[in-house]
Amino acid sequence: MRSLMLVALLACAGTSAGYAPEDSESDVGAKILAMERVWSQAYASKDPKALDRILDVAFVNVDSDGRLQSKAEVLAEVRTSTALQFLTESMVVHMHGNTAIVTGVFLIKGVDHGKAYVQRERFVDTWFYKDGQWVSIAGLVTRIEQ
Amino acid sequence: MRAIGLLLVLLGAMPISAQEPADADTARTMRTLEHAWVEGQARNDNRALDLIFDNALVYIEYGRLVTKGEYLLRVRAIAPSPSQIVMEAMTVRRFGDTVIVVGTYLDKSAGARKALRWRFVDTWVYKKGRWMLVAAAAAPMSK
Numbered sequence: 001m002r003s004l005m006l007v008a009l010l011a012c013a014g015t016s017a018g019y020a021p022e023d024s025e026s027d028v029g030a031k032i033l034a035m036e037r038v039w040s041q042a043y044a045s046k047d048p049k050a051l052d053r054i055l056d057v058a059f060v061n062v063d064s065d066g067r068l069q070s071k072a073e074v075l076a077e078v079r080t081s082t083a084l085q086f087l088t089e090s091m092v093v094h095m096h097g098n099t100a101i102v103t104g105v106f107l108i109k110g111v112d113h114g115k116a117y118v119q120r121e122r123f124v125d126t127w128f129y130k131d132g133q134w135v136s137i138a139g140l141v142t143r144i145e146q
Numbered sequence: 147m148r149a150i151g152l153l154l155v156l157l158g159a160m161p162i163s164a165q166e167p168a169d170a171d172t173a174r175t176m177r178t179l180e181h182a183w184v185e186g187q188a189r190n191d192n193r194a195l196d197l198i199f200d201n202a203l204v205y206i207e208y209g210r211l212v213t214k215g216e217y218l219l220r221v222r223a224i225a226p227s228p229s230q231i232v233m234e235a236m237t238v239r240r241f242g243d244t245v246i247v248v249g250t251y252l253d254k255s256a257g258a259r260k261a262l263r264w265r266f267v268d269t270w271v272y273k274k275g276r277w278m279l280v281a282a283a284a285a286p287m288s289k
Binding site (some may be wrong): 040056058062063064065066067068083094096097098099101103121122124126128130137138140141142143144145 | 147195200202204206207209210211241242243244246248263264265266267269271273280281283284285286287288
């Protein structure tokens with residue numbers, strides 16, 4: 001049920017609607033922010049299906065330990081996520097033609113090996129308009145120093 | 147002055163074709179620009195950095211979000227010194243007029259014994275006839 005909701009949200013968010021030339025930057029920004037929320041929700045629901053559609057095949061991510069991850073590795077990580085709650089805060093979109101940069105903060109609450117944890121991380125994602133839809137092509141996450 | 151001349155030539159290099167991974171010319175241009183950034187910072191050359199930083203640049207380090215203005219202000223406030231940054235391997239991927247550079251560098255500013263290795267992701271966009279850095283971020287690599 002949750003995965004169905006995710007797919008429905010994703011469709012509304014813009015992958016199917018794509019990017020029409022008449023879309024304003026704020027429309028595009030709203031769609032991209034909606035996809036960012038789908039992304040974070042995927043971790044909490046451990047369901048990579050929706051995420052598979054919004055990450056480009058050449059997507060690369062750098063996690064907070066400086067590890068380089070391919071798309072396949074990120075999708076595998078989602079399946080084994082220990083996050084129970086994955087919230088996004090302070091997101092801002094910067095448009096550069098058919099490229100968008102999103103910055104924001106993750107608040108992650110979860111349980112790992114029986115131990116509860118709370119993490120705050122800052123992220124930057126790069127989105128690119130490709131073949132009629134916005135896809136993420138790169139991301140980096142880094143811990144926020146206390 | 148020579149450095150600025152070189153930068154202008156590099157910045158004006160025309161995109162060739164939208165391929166992924168990047169063609170050799172684009173990859174070479176991006177690597178040179180990445181090195182120009184490090185050298186410009188070591189020389190406190192705000193003029194050179196201003197040429198490669200987009201006005202809307204977002205830069206993330208130590209979990210902090212830094213704007214172009216804040217970054218240049220900090221560079222201006224620090225005395226010029228030999229670069230403590232050693233650039234290592236880089237991978238360049240091209241998506242039309244957008245390039246993603248992923249690589250690592252060694253930061254020796256805290257001393258050789260405490261050198262810290264970082265992995266970075268930089269996004270460059272070709273706009274108004276130049277390659278401009280629009281986003282840059284780095285995460286410290288776990289040992």
